[in-house]
Structures are given as structure tokens and as C-alpha cells.
Amino acid sequence: MTQAVTQPATEKSIAISLRGATKRFATKDGAGFTAIRDVDLDVAAGEFVSVVGPTGCGKSTTLSLVSGLEPSSTGTVTVRGEPVRGIPDGVGYMFQADAVLPWKNVLDNVAIGLRYRGTDRKQAERRARDWIARVGLAGFEDRYPHQLSGGMRKRVAMAQTLITEPSLLLLDEPFGALDVQTRELMQDELLDLWSGSGAAVVFVTHDLTEAISLADRVVVMTAGPATVKDVVAIDLPRPRRVEEIRLTPEFTELYRRVWDSLREEVEITRARGASRVA
């Protein structure tokens, strides 16, 4: 991996670009709340970027700006050179919370993106079966989400998102609610499914190990209102197995590098939390 640290190689390959992106939310007391301020970030096509930051700093807000679910207050957000107005084409978004439809079975849940996009039922179901097999859920097509474990529901969500073949994949702590073993398994599967897809990935997490073992670059955000503090290139070889790569000395060195940068911000957040409690 020979990615440029701050910016990807050529202008043409830029998938996502944020310039001075700021998001303020109105609050009841009228003061307003700034979630992120002056965020500058470029993500190249086919690049995997992890975003880490202290809890509640505004990492998710960055994703909602890119996805078009929320407009930015100031600054520009462009996807493939076009300013974001509404939801751009080719965006996939995996949410932190469960977003599978409880009233549809696995097959219909996975097929629904294609159905929304006008694919006829037969073809949508055929491709959905294919994706269900790829995420390891063959045989569970007729089950409803409440009959599945948390990890299996995440697989459904993954297939539901990936079946639309997004060129921009936004993931908001998708595996946060899973136990450690399931999480590592899902991380490996995500890497497998992503490799060769050419999709640009923005992966938000507060788990440093997860961030480093998956990404080409790790973006460290400051305590809220969040802005980009540091960008660390992760030059670990691919293909990677997350359980193994995290045992290498190179990984440990990168972990230390990212943590040094993040620690200060985590401490600021903690101090705020403590003063709020006191």
C-alpha cells in the first residue's frame, strides 16, 4: 500500500471530499450544538478509511453528511466531484442500530434494496439468495429477524447493503454490539467482501484495534465538536486476517502511534464527563 498520507494520488479518483464541513444542530435552549467543525477529508475510490475519536464526538455526523441524510451547515461535501444534495447514487450505509425490517424475512430484507430500485421480483430474489449465501446465511432465507442472533442480523444488514453494490460504503460502528469473537469474524468477512469491489469505505468506530486492522488510513478526530486531528497511514500488507495482524510488531507500533494522538482527546472528553457528573 502506497497511499499518500493526507490526500489520495489523483483528483480523478476522489470518491468523497469534505472541505470545511461544519454541522450545527438547533437545540431547545436556542444555543445550538456544533457536532463537527471544519472537517477536511478526502477518500479515494477503493480506499478503506477508518475514523476514530472519543465517544460522542460527532463521528456519525460526518457519515450522515456524506450520505445526504443531513445537509451540512457550512462547508462543502462532494461525492465523486458532485456536491451532495439528497442521497447520492451508489451510497451504502450500515447503521449502528439494527436496521433490518422485523416484518420481512431474510430473503425479502436482502432483496428490498433491489426492489426499491425497480429490479423485478424474480431477479431480485435470485441475487438476494446469492448474497445470503455469501454472508453465510444459506438456509435461513425464510427466518424473521427476531429468530436470528445479533451476529446473524448484522450479516443480513451487510447483505442488504452490499447487494446494491455501493461504490461508497459508510459504516457506523456496525459491529459495536457484537461479542468479540463474532466481531472479528465479521471484520474478516467485511474485508473479503470489500476486496476487489473497488468501493470507498468510511468505517466509524471507537475501537482502535478494529480501525487499524481494517483500514488503509486511520483518521483521528478531536473531542467534540470534532475536527480532523491526525491521519495515520496503515501500511500493513493485504489480504489481512484481523486476528493475526494485530499480533505483529508493526501493528503494535501503529497502535501506539494512533493512541498517542487519540489519548489527549479521550482525556478531554473524560474530563468533561466528570465535570458534568460532579
Add this chain to the structure above:
Amino acid sequence: MSLETIVREQPTATEPAASPARRRGAVAFLRGRTGHAPVLVNAVRVALVLVWLGSWELAARTVVDPFYYSMPSAIWDKLVIWFTEGTSQGTIWENIAVTLEEAVLGFVIGTFAGVVLGVLLGRSRFTAEVLAPFIKGANAIPRIVLASLFVIWFGLGMSSKVATAFVLVFFAVFFNAFQGAREVDKVLVDNARILGASRWDLMRTIILPSATSWILASMHVAFGFALIGAIVGEFTGADKGLGILINHAQGNFDAPGIYAGMLITTVLALVAEWLITKLERRLTSWRPQPTAQAAGL
């Protein structure tokens, strides 16, 4: 016929997620799932009914005046006459059919209008805010009084009864549909939008299914309201229907006739309740079965 639905609709109508454990406890209690053999439970139920009817009959034959309080055997005789020889307003089946038709029409139209307007308003905050005081005001009207107005507007025929049933059903369904459309999980909506859902797709695949449990909960109460609407409508003036039979019985000091009319209405309501429960099971088959949960206690 289980009482479970009656228990469920109260908490569902206010906050669906509220204390499922307590609710299941109540369900288990009412369904007799406290570890006793169902045969025993049913035997005791039958015994209770026999004791109740027997003591009523006995009291009416000895101490109280059956002219005012009637007695089971007289009510039975009345029912036999109604079903074999017919009533003053034609055969009993005709009368049942008329009341049922009024109630069902009022129920169907009221539910439809309630769902459509409830869901639309639930998804449009501005319109909802503008209309809120008017809807609250309309809901505060003692709507049963409107039956008199509807007789003036629509005459003594069926439409005035359908209108009365409609206004009663509409508000019951409307408020639940409104709340249901409002409580839709934002993540589900965002996820569907990202996956490419149009506004109509969102309505069809996310908002309506999500509001369905709220709407179905209100339908249990709503059919009862529809029957009340039809019968009260008939009280104010009609030439056929259970309401007018009861009204005539009252005019003739015919206590068994009132009881007989009441009994038939109750049976209708129970059958409707059973059908709605079946519909509910069908539409919400994706949910974990409450029965299984109750049994697992």
C-alpha cells in the same frame, strides 16, 4: 376465545413497549396458564356460570320480581320465540343482518379513513401541529349525541347509523394510526432511504407495517364502538335492527327482550373479536408469538 387481546390493547394503545413482563404476567393469569390443567379451569368456569344462572333463576322464582329483573328461563323463551316465530320487526335474522351491516360498514369506512388520515398526519408534523386543537376538540364532543344530528341529516335509513358507527370508529383508529406513524424507528426510515426507497415505498414498506400493531390494537375496541354506534343509531329511530328491538322491549316493559337483544349483540361482538384476532395473528406473524412467551413463564 382468550382475554389476552383485551389485556394487550390497553398497554399497546399508550406505549407498546411498556413492561412486557408485567403484561405477560397478566396474560398468563387471564389465560389460566398458571400451571393448572385446562380441563379443571374450564370445569370451574362452567360451574360458575351454572351457579350464577341458577341463583338468578331461583331468586326470580322466590324473592325478586321477575317482571323487573327477568330470569334466565324467560330470556331463553324470548330467544326461542325470536328465532322460531320472529320478532315484531320481522325475522330475527333480518334484524341481526341490518345491525351487522350498519356496524360493519361504519367499521370498514371508519377504519380506512382513520388509518389514511392518521398515517398521513403522523408523517406530516406541520399539518399535525396546525390541526391538533381541532382534532382534540372534535374528539372531546360526546359523539354519541351526533346520532340525533345524523337522523336529521340522513333520515331514518341505514346511512344515519353507519355515520354514527363511523364517527365512533374513526377517532379510535385515527389516534392509534397517528401515534403508530409517529413512532416509526428513524433508523429504519434512514436505512430504507439509503437503499433507494421512494416516498410511496417508505409508506408501504416501513411506515404502514410499523404502525400495524398500533392500528390492530385499536381495531379491537373499534368494532365494539361500531356496534354501539349502530345500536344507538337505531334507538334514535329505525324500522329494523337489534337496537330497535331493544328499544321496543323497553317501551313494553319487556325485560327478557332487553336481555335477549343484549345477548345477541354480545355474541356478535365476540365473533367479531375472534375474527380481528385471527387477522391480527396473520398480519403480525413476523413477531414472536405472545402465546409461546406466556407459556414459557
